[in-house]
Amino acid sequence: MQRVTQDGTYLGEWAAFGKTFSLKVVPGAVWLATQPRDEPNLSPGWLMKIDRKTGSLLGYVEVTGVHGMDALPDGEVMVGPGPDAKAPQWFRARR
Numbered sequence: 001m002q003r004v005t006q007d008g009t010y011l012g013e014w015a016a017f018g019k020t021f022s023l024k025v026v027p028g029a030v031w032l033a034t035q036p037r038d039e040p041n042l043s044p045g046w047l048m049k050i051d052r053k054t055g056s057l058l059g060y061v062e063v064t065g066v067h068g069m070d071a072l073p074d075g076e077v078m079v080g081p082g083p084d085a086k087a088p089q090w091f092r093a094r095r
Contacts, residue, residue, distance in 0.1 A: 018045065020033065033079060043064070
């Protein structure tokens with residue numbers, strides 16, 4: 001994942017997070033839908049929550065066939081899995 005400023009100045013890369021299919025920027029973090037680079041699409045992967053400033057991993061959930069995702073304002077995350085899945089997956093934050 002390449003990082004740039006709002007005016008397009010290159011800041012560097014976060015190469016450790018695999019093959020990213022989608023991301024969502026939320027206050028203080030970035031959610032990634034990702035899987036290992038050397039695996040075919042629809043392989044097991046992760047939803048990762050990354051600190052926007054440091055690139056540190058804040059948490060993750062294991063998923064399979066992740067393609068699209070969205071992080072909702074209340075902290076819940078939904079995954080749009082690959083073509084063979086029957087329904088989106090919904091992850092709720094523990095309270």
